[in-house]
Amino acid sequence: MTSEVRVYQREQLSAPCRRILVANAKGGSGKSTVSTNLAAALARMGYETALVDADPQQTSTFWMNQRTAEYPVVFGVNGAPQSGRSTLDWMLRVPRTMERVVIDSPGGIEPIRLGELIERVDIIVIPLLPSAIDIHATTEFIKNIFLSGAYRNRGKEIVVVGNRVNRRNKYFHALNRSLNALKISDIIHLPDSYVFLRCVDEGMGVIDLERKPHNKEVMDAVSHLVQRVEQSLSERNEH
Numbered sequence: 001m002t003s004e005v006r007v008y009q010r011e012q013l014s015a016p017c018r019r020i021l022v023a024n025a026k027g028g029s030g031k032s033t034v035s036t037n038l039a040a041a042l043a044r045m046g047y048e049t050a051l052v053d054a055d056p057q058q059t060s061t062f063w064m065n066q067r068t069a070e071y072p073v074v075f076g077v078n079g080a081p082q083s084g085r086s087t088l089d090w091m092l093r094v095p096r097t098m099e100r101v102v103i104d105s106p107g108g109i110e111p112i113r114l115g116e117l118i119e120r121v122d123i124i125v126i127p128l129l130p131s132a133i134d135i136h137a138t139t140e141f142i143k144n145i146f147l148s149g150a151y152r153n154r155g156k157e158i159v160v161v162g163n164r165v166n167r168r169n170k171y172f173h174a175l176n177r178s179l180n181a182l183k184i185s186d187i188i189h190l191p192d193s194y195v196f197l198r199c200v201d202e203g204m205g206v207i208d209l210e211r212k213p214h215n216k217e218v219m220d221a222v223s224h225l226v227q228r229v230e231q232s233l234s235e236r237n238e239h
Protein backbone atom coordinates (compact mmCIF):
# COMPACT_ATOMS: atom_id res chain seq x y z
CA MET A 1 0.00 0.00 0.00
CA THR A 2 1.42 3.39 -0.94
CA SER A 3 -1.08 5.78 0.62
CA GLU A 4 -0.08 7.51 3.81
CA VAL A 5 -1.87 6.41 6.94
CA ARG A 6 -2.16 8.60 10.00
CA VAL A 7 -3.74 8.33 13.40
CA TYR A 8 -6.28 11.12 13.38
CA GLN A 9 -7.15 13.19 16.38
CA ARG A 10 -10.59 12.17 17.60
CA GLU A 11 -13.25 14.69 18.62
CA GLN A 12 -12.90 15.68 22.26
CA LEU A 13 -16.00 14.02 23.65
CA SER A 14 -15.62 11.62 26.53
CA ALA A 15 -15.81 8.04 25.23
CA PRO A 16 -16.99 4.90 27.08
CA CYS A 17 -14.19 2.83 28.58
CA ARG A 18 -12.97 0.07 26.27
CA ARG A 19 -10.48 -2.60 27.27
CA ILE A 20 -7.97 -4.15 24.89
CA LEU A 21 -6.20 -7.36 25.92
CA VAL A 22 -2.85 -8.11 24.28
CA ALA A 23 -2.15 -11.81 24.72
CA ASN A 24 -0.33 -14.86 23.47
CA ALA A 25 0.76 -17.97 25.36
CA LYS A 26 4.23 -17.51 23.85
CA GLY A 27 6.82 -15.20 25.38
CA GLY A 28 8.73 -12.94 23.01
CA SER A 29 5.94 -12.66 20.42
CA GLY A 30 5.67 -8.88 20.83
CA LYS A 31 2.96 -8.43 23.48
CA SER A 32 4.76 -5.61 25.27
CA THR A 33 5.82 -3.99 21.98
CA VAL A 34 2.24 -4.02 20.72
CA SER A 35 0.80 -2.93 24.11
CA THR A 36 3.09 0.06 24.54
CA ASN A 37 2.63 1.15 20.94
CA LEU A 38 -1.15 0.83 21.15
CA ALA A 39 -1.22 2.81 24.40
CA ALA A 40 0.98 5.57 22.99
CA ALA A 41 -1.11 5.83 19.81
CA LEU A 42 -4.45 5.90 21.66
CA ALA A 43 -3.11 8.58 24.02
CA ARG A 44 -1.97 10.60 21.00
CA MET A 45 -5.47 10.30 19.53
CA GLY A 46 -6.69 12.10 22.64
CA TYR A 47 -8.09 9.18 24.65
CA GLU A 48 -7.50 9.01 28.38
CA THR A 49 -5.39 5.86 28.22
CA ALA A 50 -4.18 3.39 30.84
CA LEU A 51 -1.60 0.64 30.32
CA VAL A 52 -1.96 -2.30 32.71
CA ASP A 53 1.21 -4.36 33.09
CA ALA A 54 -0.08 -7.79 34.08
CA ASP A 55 3.27 -9.49 33.48
CA PRO A 56 5.63 -10.03 36.46
CA GLN A 57 8.51 -9.30 34.03
CA GLN A 58 7.24 -5.70 34.00
CA THR A 59 8.39 -4.71 30.50
CA SER A 60 5.59 -2.18 30.07
CA THR A 61 6.39 -0.72 33.48
CA PHE A 62 10.01 -0.25 32.34
CA TRP A 63 8.67 1.57 29.27
CA MET A 64 6.36 3.73 31.41
CA ASN A 65 9.31 4.68 33.62
CA GLN A 66 11.26 5.84 30.57
CA ARG A 67 8.37 7.92 29.22
CA THR A 68 8.74 11.67 29.71
CA ALA A 69 6.21 14.50 29.95
CA GLU A 70 6.92 15.51 26.37
CA TYR A 71 4.61 12.69 25.13
CA PRO A 72 0.85 12.30 25.69
CA VAL A 73 0.10 10.85 29.13
CA VAL A 74 -0.35 7.10 29.52
CA PHE A 75 -1.52 6.13 33.02
CA GLY A 76 0.49 3.11 34.22
CA VAL A 77 -1.11 0.40 36.39
CA ASN A 78 0.70 -2.55 37.93
CA GLY A 79 -1.47 -5.58 37.16
CA ALA A 80 1.01 -8.31 38.12
CA PRO A 81 -0.49 -10.86 40.53
CA GLN A 82 0.36 -10.14 44.17
CA SER A 83 0.14 -12.76 46.87
CA GLY A 84 -3.05 -12.64 48.90
CA ARG A 85 -4.79 -10.40 46.37
CA SER A 86 -7.27 -11.08 43.60
CA THR A 87 -5.68 -11.34 40.15
CA LEU A 88 -8.18 -8.65 39.08
CA ASP A 89 -7.12 -6.26 41.84
CA TRP A 90 -5.68 -3.90 39.18
CA MET A 91 -9.20 -3.03 38.03
CA LEU A 92 -9.65 -1.00 41.21
CA ARG A 93 -6.57 1.04 40.36
CA VAL A 94 -7.67 2.09 36.86
CA PRO A 95 -9.20 5.59 37.23
CA ARG A 96 -12.84 5.84 36.16
CA THR A 97 -11.99 8.58 33.69
CA MET A 98 -10.02 6.17 31.47
CA GLU A 99 -11.44 5.69 27.97
CA ARG A 100 -8.98 3.07 26.71
CA VAL A 101 -7.29 0.43 28.85
CA VAL A 102 -4.56 -1.70 27.25
CA ILE A 103 -3.62 -4.85 29.15
CA ASP A 104 -0.16 -6.35 28.53
CA SER A 105 -0.36 -9.98 29.65
CA PRO A 106 2.39 -12.50 30.48
CA GLY A 107 3.47 -15.44 28.32
CA GLY A 108 2.41 -18.84 29.65
CA ILE A 109 -0.70 -17.32 31.21
CA GLU A 110 -2.84 -19.93 33.00
CA PRO A 111 -6.20 -20.67 31.31
CA ILE A 112 -8.21 -19.51 34.35
CA ARG A 113 -6.48 -16.13 34.47
CA LEU A 114 -6.77 -15.75 30.71
CA GLY A 115 -10.51 -16.48 30.94
CA GLU A 116 -10.91 -13.86 33.69
CA LEU A 117 -9.26 -11.27 31.46
CA ILE A 118 -11.13 -12.24 28.28
CA GLU A 119 -14.40 -11.90 30.17
CA ARG A 120 -13.61 -8.28 30.99
CA VAL A 121 -12.25 -6.97 27.70
CA ASP A 122 -13.78 -5.75 24.44
CA ILE A 123 -11.15 -6.99 22.02
CA ILE A 124 -8.16 -9.37 22.04
CA VAL A 125 -5.01 -8.50 20.11
CA ILE A 126 -2.66 -11.43 19.48
CA PRO A 127 0.89 -10.77 18.26
CA LEU A 128 2.39 -13.71 16.45
CA LEU A 129 5.90 -14.33 15.12
CA PRO A 130 6.18 -15.96 11.70
CA SER A 131 8.05 -19.10 12.73
CA ALA A 132 6.85 -22.70 12.62
CA ILE A 133 6.77 -23.19 16.42
CA ASP A 134 5.13 -19.83 17.10
CA ILE A 135 2.47 -20.44 14.45
CA HIS A 136 1.74 -23.87 15.91
CA ALA A 137 1.54 -22.65 19.53
CA THR A 138 -0.49 -19.58 18.64
CA THR A 139 -3.08 -21.34 16.49
CA GLU A 140 -3.66 -23.70 19.45
CA PHE A 141 -3.94 -20.66 21.73
CA ILE A 142 -6.51 -19.05 19.40
CA LYS A 143 -8.50 -22.30 19.12
CA ASN A 144 -8.68 -22.46 22.93
CA ILE A 145 -9.90 -18.86 23.07
CA PHE A 146 -12.59 -19.65 20.47
CA LEU A 147 -13.74 -22.56 22.62
CA SER A 148 -13.78 -20.62 25.91
CA GLY A 149 -17.11 -19.52 27.34
CA ALA A 150 -15.66 -16.11 28.18
CA TYR A 151 -15.09 -15.48 24.46
CA ARG A 152 -18.20 -17.06 22.98
CA ASN A 153 -20.76 -15.50 25.29
CA ARG A 154 -19.91 -11.92 24.41
CA GLY A 155 -18.97 -12.09 20.70
CA LYS A 156 -15.66 -10.26 20.90
CA GLU A 157 -13.18 -9.89 18.12
CA ILE A 158 -9.65 -11.20 17.79
CA VAL A 159 -7.12 -9.11 15.88
CA VAL A 160 -3.95 -10.97 14.91
CA VAL A 161 -0.72 -9.06 14.42
CA GLY A 162 1.96 -10.82 12.36
CA ASN A 163 4.99 -9.34 14.13
CA ARG A 164 8.55 -8.97 12.75
CA VAL A 165 7.24 -9.91 9.35
CA ASN A 166 9.36 -10.22 6.28
CA ARG A 167 7.06 -10.75 3.31
CA ARG A 168 9.76 -12.64 1.41
CA ASN A 169 10.05 -15.25 4.15
CA LYS A 170 8.16 -18.50 3.51
CA TYR A 171 6.74 -18.39 7.06
CA PHE A 172 4.89 -15.21 6.16
CA HIS A 173 2.73 -17.32 3.84
CA ALA A 174 2.54 -20.16 6.37
CA LEU A 175 1.24 -17.68 8.95
CA ASN A 176 -1.48 -16.42 6.60
CA ARG A 177 -2.52 -19.97 5.64
CA SER A 178 -2.80 -21.13 9.28
CA LEU A 179 -4.88 -18.11 10.23
CA ASN A 180 -7.11 -18.40 7.16
CA ALA A 181 -7.85 -21.96 8.27
CA LEU A 182 -9.23 -20.40 11.49
CA LYS A 183 -11.22 -17.93 9.36
CA ILE A 184 -8.99 -15.04 10.40
CA SER A 185 -8.05 -13.11 7.28
CA ASP A 186 -7.62 -9.46 8.20
CA ILE A 187 -4.10 -9.73 9.63
CA ILE A 188 -2.08 -6.66 10.56
CA HIS A 189 1.66 -6.84 9.88
CA LEU A 190 4.42 -5.10 11.81
CA PRO A 191 7.86 -5.02 10.22
CA ASP A 192 10.99 -6.24 11.96
CA SER A 193 12.58 -2.91 12.81
CA TYR A 194 15.22 -1.45 15.06
CA VAL A 195 12.87 1.51 15.52
CA PHE A 196 10.77 -0.57 17.95
CA LEU A 197 13.82 -1.31 20.11
CA ARG A 198 14.78 2.35 20.25
CA CYS A 199 11.27 3.35 21.25
CA VAL A 200 11.20 0.97 24.25
CA ASP A 201 14.39 2.54 25.54
CA GLU A 202 12.93 6.01 25.29
CA GLY A 203 9.40 5.34 26.56
CA MET A 204 7.95 6.24 23.18
CA GLY A 205 5.49 4.65 20.82
CA VAL A 206 6.58 4.75 17.18
CA ILE A 207 3.66 7.14 16.72
CA ASP A 208 5.54 9.67 18.89
CA LEU A 209 8.44 9.78 16.40
CA GLU A 210 8.99 12.52 13.89
CA ARG A 211 7.46 11.56 10.58
CA LYS A 212 10.65 11.03 8.61
CA PRO A 213 11.02 8.69 5.61
CA HIS A 214 12.88 6.01 7.61
CA ASN A 215 10.09 5.92 10.24
CA LYS A 216 7.23 5.82 7.76
CA GLU A 217 6.87 2.04 7.43
CA VAL A 218 6.64 1.38 11.18
CA MET A 219 4.43 4.40 11.81
CA ASP A 220 2.00 3.36 9.06
CA ALA A 221 1.93 -0.23 10.35
CA VAL A 222 1.07 0.88 13.91
CA SER A 223 -1.52 3.32 12.55
CA HIS A 224 -3.17 0.45 10.66
CA LEU A 225 -3.29 -1.59 13.86
CA VAL A 226 -4.87 1.22 15.87
CA GLN A 227 -7.41 1.95 13.14
CA ARG A 228 -8.33 -1.75 13.01
CA VAL A 229 -8.81 -1.88 16.80
CA GLU A 230 -10.84 1.35 16.83
CA GLN A 231 -13.01 0.15 13.94
CA SER A 232 -13.78 -3.06 15.79
CA LEU A 233 -14.58 -1.15 19.00
CA SER A 234 -16.91 1.24 17.17
CA GLU A 235 -18.75 -1.73 15.62
CA ARG A 236 -19.23 -3.11 19.15
CA ASN A 237 -20.67 0.26 20.22
CA GLU A 238 -23.32 -0.04 17.51
CA HIS A 239 -24.66 -3.38 18.85
Ligand SMILES: Nc1ncnc2c1ncn2[C@@H]1O[C@H](COP(=O)(O)OP(=O)(O)O)[C@@H](O)[C@H]1O
Pocket: 026, 027, 028, 029, 030, 031, 032, 033, 034, 059, 107, 163, 164, 165, 190, 191, 192, 193, 194, 196, 197, 200
Ligand atom coordinates in the same frame (compact mmCIF):
# COMPACT_ATOMS: atom_id res chain seq x y z
N1 LIG B 1 8.58 -5.70 15.25
C1 LIG B 1 9.71 -5.80 15.96
N2 LIG B 1 10.90 -5.44 15.42
C2 LIG B 1 12.06 -5.56 16.13
N3 LIG B 1 12.12 -6.01 17.40
C3 LIG B 1 10.96 -6.40 17.98
C4 LIG B 1 9.71 -6.31 17.31
N4 LIG B 1 8.75 -6.76 18.15
C5 LIG B 1 9.36 -7.10 19.29
N5 LIG B 1 10.70 -6.90 19.20
C6 LIG B 1 11.71 -7.19 20.24
O1 LIG B 1 11.58 -8.57 20.58
C7 LIG B 1 11.72 -8.74 21.99
C8 LIG B 1 10.45 -9.39 22.56
O2 LIG B 1 9.36 -8.49 22.35
P1 LIG B 1 8.30 -8.21 23.52
O3 LIG B 1 7.36 -7.19 23.00
O4 LIG B 1 9.00 -7.92 24.80
O5 LIG B 1 7.57 -9.65 23.58
P2 LIG B 1 6.63 -10.27 24.73
O6 LIG B 1 6.06 -9.13 25.52
O7 LIG B 1 5.59 -11.04 23.98
O8 LIG B 1 7.50 -11.17 25.56
C9 LIG B 1 12.00 -7.36 22.57
O9 LIG B 1 13.40 -7.19 22.67
C10 LIG B 1 11.41 -6.42 21.52
O10 LIG B 1 12.03 -5.15 21.54
Ligand SMILES: [Mg+2]
Pocket: 031, 032, 033, 055, 057, 059, 060, 104, 105
Ligand atom coordinates in the same frame (compact mmCIF):
# COMPACT_ATOMS: atom_id res chain seq x y z
MG1 LIG C 1 6.11 -8.74 27.58
